[in-house]
Amino acid sequence: MTTVLIVDDQPLQRFGFRMLLESQDDMTVVGEAGSGTEAVRLTDRLRPDVVLMDIRMPDMDGIEATRRIVASGSPSRVLILTTFDLDEYAYAGLRAGASGFLIKDALPEELLSGIRAVASGDAVVAPRLTRRLLEAFADHLPAGEYGDAPGDPAAHPRLSSLTERERQILTVIGQGWTNSEIAARLHLAESTVKTHVGRILAKTGARDRVQAVILAYDTKLVRPA
Amino acid sequence: MTTVLIVDDQPLQRFGFRMLLESQDDMTVVGEAGSGTEAVRLTDRLRPDVVLMDIRMPDMDGIEATRRIVASGSPSRVLILTTFDLDEYAYAGLRAGASGFLIKDALPEELLSGIRAVASGDAVVAPRLTRRLLEAFADHLPAGEYGDAPGDPAAHPRLSSLTERERQILTVIGQGWTNSEIAARLHLAESTVKTHVGRILAKTGARDRVQAVILAYDTKLVRPA
DNA sequence: CCGGGCGTAGTACCGAGGTACGACGGCGAC
DNA sequence: GTCGCCGTCGTACCTCGGTACTACGCCCGG
Numbered sequence: 448m449t450t451v452l453i454v455d456d457q458p459l460q461r462f463g464f465r466m467l468l469e470s471q472d473d474m475t476v477v478g479e480a481g482s483g484t485e486a487v488r489l490t491d492r493l494r495p496d497v498v499l500m501d502i503r504m505p506d507m508d509g510i511e512a513t514r515r516i517v518a519s520g521s522p523s524r525v526l527i528l529t530t531f532d533l534d535e536y537a538y539a540g541l542r543a544g545a546s547g548f549l550i551k552d553a554l555p556e557e558l559l560s561g562i563r564a565v566a567s568g569d570a571v572v573a574p575r576l577t578r579r580l581l582e583a584f585a586d587h588l589p590a591g592e593y594g595d596a597p598g599d600p601a602a603h604p605r606l607s608s609l610t611e612r613e614r615q616i617l618t619v620i621g622q623g624w625t626n627s628e629i630a631a632r633l634h635l636a637e638s639t640v641k642t643h644v645g646r647i648l649a650k651t652g653a654r655d656r657v658q659a660v661i662l663a664y665d666t667k668l669v670r671p672a
Numbered sequence: 673m674t675t676v677l678i679v680d681d682q683p684l685q686r687f688g689f690r691m692l693l694e695s696q697d698d699m700t701v702v703g704e705a706g707s708g709t710e711a712v713r714l715t716d717r718l719r720p721d722v723v724l725m726d727i728r729m730p731d732m733d734g735i736e737a738t739r740r741i742v743a744s745g746s747p748s749r750v751l752i753l754t755t756f757d758l759d760e761y762a763y764a765g766l767r768a769g770a771s772g773f774l775i776k777d778a779l780p781e782e783l784l785s786g787i788r789a790v791a792s793g794d795a796v797v798a799p800r801l802t803r804r805l806l807e808a809f810a811d812h813l814p815a816g817e818y819g820d821a822p823g824d825p826a827a828h829p830r831l832s833s834l835t836e837r838e839r840q841i842l843t844v845i846g847q848g849w850t851n852s853e854i855a856a857r858l859h860l861a862e863s864t865v866k867t868h869v870g871r872i873l874a875k876t877g878a879r880d881r882v883q884a885v886i887l888a889y890d891t892k893l894v895r896p897a
Numbered sequence: 898c899c900g901g902g903c904g905t906a907g908t909a910c911c912g913a914g915g916t917a918c919g920a921c922g923g924c925g926a927c
Numbered sequence: 928g929t930c931g932c933c934g935t936c937g938t939a940c941c942t943c944g945g946t947a948c949t950a951c952g953c954c955c956g957g
Contacts, residue, residue, distance in 0.1 A: 572797070611793065612934065615747060623883040626914070632744075636936050643934085645915065655943085656914075658848040660885045665897045672890045837904065851944070864905050870945065880913085881944070900957085906950080914943075921935080927928100 449566040450477045452495040452523070454486040454512070456504040464499060467555055474562065483507025487515050490523050496566045498525045500545070517544030526565045528558070547571040606666055608650045614668070616643045620656050621663030674791040675702045677720040677748070679711040679737070681729040689724060692780055699787065708732025712740050715748050721791045725770070727754040742769030751790045753783070772796040831891055833875045839893070841868045845881050846888030 451468055453476055455461045461479050468474045478493050480486040484507050490498055498516065502509040513525045524546040546565045549558060550573045561571040606614060619629050626644065630637040644656065653659040663669045676693055678701055680686045686704050693699045703718050705711040709732050715723055723741065727734040738750045749771040771790045774783060775798045786796040831839060844854050851869065855862040869881065878884040888894045 610933065612747075620882075621886070623879070623886050625880075625882075635934095638937055639935050641915070642936080645917090648915080654848070655850075657845075657882055657885055660882055661846070661848050661889075664886075664889045667896070671892070835903065860904090861906055863907055866945070867906075868904085870947090873945075898957100900955105902955090903953080905952080908947100908949090910946085912943105912945085914941105916940080916942100918938085918940105920937080923933085923935105925930105925932090927930080 449474045449497060449562065450493070450495040451475070451562065452478045452480065452486070452489055452493055452498045454480040454483075454498060454504070454509065455501040456481050457501075460501070467558070468562070471559060474559075483509060483512035486512045487519075490516050490521055491519065494521070495523050497562050498523050499562070500525050500527045502527060513545050524565045524568075526561060526571070549573045606651070606662075606668065609647065613643055613647050613650070616640065617647050617651075617659060617663055618668055620644065620647075621660050621669035623660070674699045674722060674787065675718070675720040676700070676787065677703045677705065677711070677714055677718055677723045679705045679708075679723060679729070679734065680726040681706050682726075685726070692783070693787070696784060699784075708734060708737035711737045712744075715741050715746055716744065719746070720748050722787050723748050723750045724787070725750050725752045727752060738770050749790045749793075751786060751796070774798045831876070831887075831893065834872065838868055838872050838875070841865070842872050842876075842884060842888055843893055845869065845872075846885050846894035848885070 451474060453461050453464050453468075455464070458481070461481075465476045465479070468476050477495050478489050480489045482504050486498065486500065486509075487507075498513075500509040500513055504512075509527060513527065516523060516525055525544070526547040526549065527545045528549050528551060547561055547570050549561050549571065553561070553573060564571050606617070609617065616629065616633075619632070624632070626637050626640045629635070630640045633640075644659075647653070647659060648655065651659065651662055653662050660669075664671070676699060678686050678689050678693075680689070683706070686706075690701045690704070693701050702720050703714050705714050707729050711723065711725065711734075712732075723738075725734040725738055729737075734752060734754070738752065741748060741750055750769070751772040751774065752770045753774050753776060772786055772795050774786050774796065778786070778798065789796050831842075834842065841854065841858075844857075849857070851865045852862050854860070854865045858865075869884075872878070872884060873880065876884065876887055878887050889896070
């Protein structure tokens with residue numbers, strides 16, 4: 448039986464979670480907390496398998512509460528659950544030692560399987576966040592036996608307004624391709640490529656493709672050979 | 673409709689995946705590949721939304737194939753799927769630019785939802801791996817600045833034939849300056865700058881200043897901001 | 898002294914790159 | 928439905944970059 452502590456400042460929200468969890472015969476809600484300080488205190492006392500932690504709370508937010516719970520050496524694992532998919536939250540939450548990070552728009556089944564995964568010692572991150580986390584932390588991944596890789600786009604402020612397609616075009620610009628080469632290899636008209644390039648320059652503030660290349664390197668969109 | 677390319681050296685395995693995917697009315701298998709080289713070729717030709725990539729294959733493994741697909745600027749996203757949950761594989765695969773990494777013991781539903789997540793631009797990692805990845809993140813987050821070895825750019829073979837002046841010009845090219853800017857700031861005529869640039873391109877084999885910029889970064893003549 | 902590398906400078910030419918439009922189909926949000 | 932974003936394609940125009948070739952003064956080494 449997986450024991451869960453629900454932490455959220457909204458009673459209605461807690462109620463919904465409780466109903467969902469109690470409907471599962473392998474889970475039980477052992478307590479509820481409405482603030483960070485209460486969460487820390489109850490976790491220490493109840494020692495639940497999983498703490499379902501909201502972020503935005505009065506008194507002490509979920510990140511800080513997570514940090515204290517983890518730092519206390521508690522065996523309880525923290526699964527952060529929030530309305531917001533802001534990167535900083537995920538970043539901070541995981542740094543604080545959370546075992547997972549899900550967004551509240553997740554399907555009920557996803558939440559349940561997430562809780563089970565966390566309870567069994569695994570970890571989960573909402574797919575929407577996983578992508579950005581990987582991008583942000585690809586640099587810091589330990590090198591495997593396969594050596595260096597060309598890495599992947601980084602979520603960088605100057606690139607944030609680019610569409611997926613534009614980021615892709617910028618990548619190949621960074622690899623030194625001419626417009627006509629880009630057109631040929633991506634099966635596009637050169638005029639289309641020019642349109643994309645123009646928009647990339649406008650959005651990033653780069654003056655020409657040379658500065659776009661520099662930007663691509665600086666943001667680690669492309670990497671030195 | 674999500675288009676998928678199945679890459680696995682075992683025909684029986686491919687058959688199983690095909691059956692599973694084709695049973696979904698929002699997915700279609702557009703091709704199969706039995707090796708890494710074939711995977712790269714077919715991805716370029718078929719441009720599937722998702723490439724379901726096995727790791728252990730003859731000829732070229734899935735990691736290298738992933739690296740090439742991503743480096744080519746392809747819009748296709750790679751979801752690595754393997755029997756082994758070895759960390760190095762996950763690290764290498766994600767560093768290679770994969771959008772996801774699942775283990776073959778996953779439930780069919782998990783595979784399907786993973787494919788959908790990846791197709792929609794998100795990313796997924798098997799929970800069993802997620803935990804260790806997060807630990808790796810945590811370890812490497814505070815680290816940050818571990819600089820590269822000094823390395824004298826001048827020693828690089830492609831730069832060795834450049835004169836001091838040419839290396840200087842190449843450096844400022846690498847900083848994004850136009851010919852006229854270089855002329856103004858170095859108190860030269862633009863024609864002189866053009867002469868230098870032309871010689872630099874000839875000596876280094878770079879086709880244009882864009883490739884010269886890339887060369888400057890690759891040889892560490894200039895470094896990311 | 899003279900050859901040769903180097904840095905400087907010029908002219909002429911042309912193609913690639915970038916700008917400024919306009920246009921259209923698809924698709925998701927409202 | 929309708930609006931707006933995205934990706935696509937087109938035309939026209941002009942600038943910048945790169946090539947080709949020539950030329951001159953400097954300094955060093957033979």
